[in-house]
Amino acid sequence: MRLYNTLTRQEEEFAPLRDDTVRMYTCGLTVYARGHIGNFRTFVALDLLRRTLREVAGYMVRQVMNFTDVDDRTILESNKAGVSLREYTDRYVAAFREDAEALGLEAVEENPRATDEDNLRSMVEMIQSLTANGHTYESDGSVYFKISSLSDYGKLAHLDHEGIQPGARIDSDRYEKDDARDFVLWKATSPDEPTWDFGCGPGRPGWHIECSAMALRLLDGAPIDIHAGGVDLVFPHHENEIAQAEGATKETFSRFWVHVEHLLMDEGVKMSKSLGNVFTVQDVLDKGYRASALRYVLLSVHYRKQLRFNWGSLDQAEEALKRLFGCLARLEELTGGETHDEVAERVEAARADFAAKLRQDLNVPGALGVVFELIRFVNTSIDNDELGQGDAAEVLAAFDEFDKVLGVISLRRAEEAQPGVPVDEIEQLIADRKAARARRDFAAADAIRDDLDARGVALEDTPAGTTWKRK
RNA sequence: GGCGCCGUGGCCAAGUGGUAAGGCAGAGGUCUGCAAAACCUCCAUCCCCGGUUCAAAUCCGGGCGGCGCCUCCA
Numbered sequence: 001m002r003l004y005n006t007l008t009r010q011e012e013e014f015a016p017l018r019d020d021t022v023r024m025y026t027c028g029l030t031v032y033a034r035g036h037i038g039n040f041r042t043f044v045a046l047d048l049l050r051r052t053l054r055e056v057a058g059y060m061v062r063q064v065m066n067f068t069d070v071d072d073r074t075i076l077e078s079n080k081a082g083v084s085l086r087e088y089t090d091r092y093v094a095a096f097r098e099d100a101e102a103l104g105l106e107a108v109e110e111n112p113r114a115t116d117e118d119n120l121r122s123m124v125e126m127i128q129s130l131t132a133n134g135h136t137y138e139s140d141g142s143v144y145f146k147i148s149s150l151s152d153y154g155k156l157a158h159l160d161h162e163g164i165q166p167g168a169r170i171d172s173d174r175y176e177k178d179d180a181r182d183f184v185l186w187k188a189t190s191p192d193e194p195t196w197d198f199g200c201g202p203g204r205p206g207w208h209i210e211c212s213a214m215a216l217r218l219l220d221g222a223p224i225d226i227h228a229g230g231v232d233l234v235f236p237h238h239e240n241e242i243a244q245a246e247g248a249t250k251e252t253f254s255r256f257w258v259h260v261e262h263l264l265m266d267e268g269v270k271m272s273k274s275l276g277n278v279f280t281v282q283d284v285l286d287k288g289y290r291a292s293a294l295r296y297v298l299l300s301v302h303y304r305k306q307l308r309f310n311w312g313s314l315d316q317a318e319e320a321l322k323r324l325f326g327c328l329a330r331l332e333e334l335t336g337g338e339t340h341d342e343v344a345e346r347v348e349a350a351r352a353d354f355a356a357k358l359r360q361d362l363n364v365p366g367a368l369g370v371v372f373e374l375i376r377f378v379n380t381s382i383d384n385d386e387l388g389q390g391d392a393a394e395v396l397a398a399f400d401e402f403d404k405v406l407g408v409i410s411l412r413r414a415e416e417a418q419p420g421v422p423v424d425e426i427e428q429l430i431a432d433r434k435a436a437r438a439r440r441d442f443a444a445a446d447a448i449r450d451d452l453d454a455r456g457v458a459l460e461d462t463p464a465g466t467t468w469k470r471k
Numbered sequence: 472g473g474c475g476c477c478g479u480g481g482c483c484a485a486g487u488g489g490u491a492a493g494g495c496a497g498a499g500g501u502c503u504g505c506a507a508a509a510c511c512u513c514c515a516u517c518c519c520c521g522g523u524u525c526a527a528a529u530c531c532g533g534g535c536g537g538c539g540c541c542u543c544c545a
Binding site for chain 2: 269376
């Protein structure tokens with residue numbers, strides 16, 4: 001499939017290097033707080049990539065997504081909360097899992113945590129290799145990476161050395177760095193901070209080293225196929241990961257780099273606490289929106305374009321999903337009828353188009369267009385009595401196939417299974433209403449419908465009888 | 472200041488050389504006890520100005536506007 005590679009700044013043909021397995025590392029969450037919907041925009045996009053590689057491109061996928069469970073913020077917040085770092089970060093690992101499940105994110109093969117001993121040991125080993133290769137220096141108990149020792153440093157971010165503003169952030173108080181761009185590999189700790197000592201002296205890992213080390217440890221060495229994350233990670237995080245991994249192994253770290261653009265709020269600004277516009281998945285659900293609608297919003301804009309989030313987009317997504325589900329319901333209720341070659345042809349064409357869009361650098365919005373074009377065709381065919389039960393089975397199979405990538409139908413089905421009113425009661429009320437209509441007591445009939453409507457269940461009269469659905 | 476991205480109908484959003492997918496909203500119509508759903512019809516020439524080309528939303532140049540990174544960040 002075609003995939004845009006940040007390393008070359010162009011779209012390239014992607015295929016895994018070894019066997020038919022894509023080895024992919026995706027930067028996960030720093031678990032100092034609950035992830036917000038901007039974080040999950042990235043995770044949903046990467047979930048789509050994972051599913052597309054498997055379902056459309058036909059590869060196996062081995063994906064690693066980490067939890068950064070040690071850094072300045074996690075340490076600070078756990079101290080404030082008065083609990084251990086592990087206990088504190090456990091909470092947000094659990095919160096992430098809850099939100100991920102709500103959004104229908106597939107579980108990935110590995111979710112390593114930076115502070116697991118195996119991982120810390122591999123970080124230390126990598127630092128030792130870097131030292132052996134002459135890429136490090138020590139200062140005040142901390143180990144730094146020496147930028148000037150690696151000639152192609154900067155190849156990902158394409159920042160020339162002069163372009164990096166010195167002075168913007170210098171650890172002028174405690175650490176002595178040779179160059180403003182040098183970064184810490186192993187950080188000396190103060191007595192009250194979590195500290196490990198596996199060979200680099202007492203301290204804790206720098207921010208970047210965990211990803212380099214865990215990616216190579218869990219994905220069987222360099223080069224891995226894909227490394228991905230949000231755009232903000234391009235520099236310095238990913239640039240530094242490359243420096244570490246390549247400085248240590250002298251091999252290409254990752255063949256492809258995939259970056260997901262940001263989600264912005266209404267006014268075109270990033271979410272930030274100071275602006276009070278940070279929203280979590282739970283916040284969205286608490287406002288009464290459904291997770292399936294949120295997933296739809298997050299996947300309905302191409303991953304390399306900024307997504308301007310506003311609450312109205314959730315309403316639009318809700319309506320679009322209702323249209324999709326209305327079509328599914330009609331298909332499922334169809335009985336009898338002929339089978340038509342034209343339907344089979346249209347379904348086949350839609351499948352091919354859908355796959356082609358995704359193969360083109362994950363064009364999910366384009367693929368959604370294909371889905372809705374098929375919906376119109378199906379609805380028209382049913383209206384004209386040109387679609388039989390046999391056809392319906394084929395169309396439904398196609399939708400199932402689409403959903404293996406989109407993951408939004410299965411998500412909503414699970415929601416639909418839990419209406420606000422018990423199914424038995426709904427069915428009883430439908431029967432009561434039918435009786436009222438039979439005696440032409442439309443006031444009573446409408447009262448039942450209005451009552452259910454108010455409780456979140458919509459009734460629709462069709463030639464085959466009355467159906468209900470959750471609103 | 473350096474690097475980069477973006478600007479498509481009322482809103483959201485594909486398309487990147489051959490005369491504008493799709494979703495939402497809106498108008499009219501069919502159907503209906505009324506609704507709902509569904510269907511049909513209508514609703515853009517692609518920020519502006521030049522240029523290249525038989526042909527440009529799509530390529531080049533220049534503007535205007537928005538955003539990101541360069542500093543913790545998905």
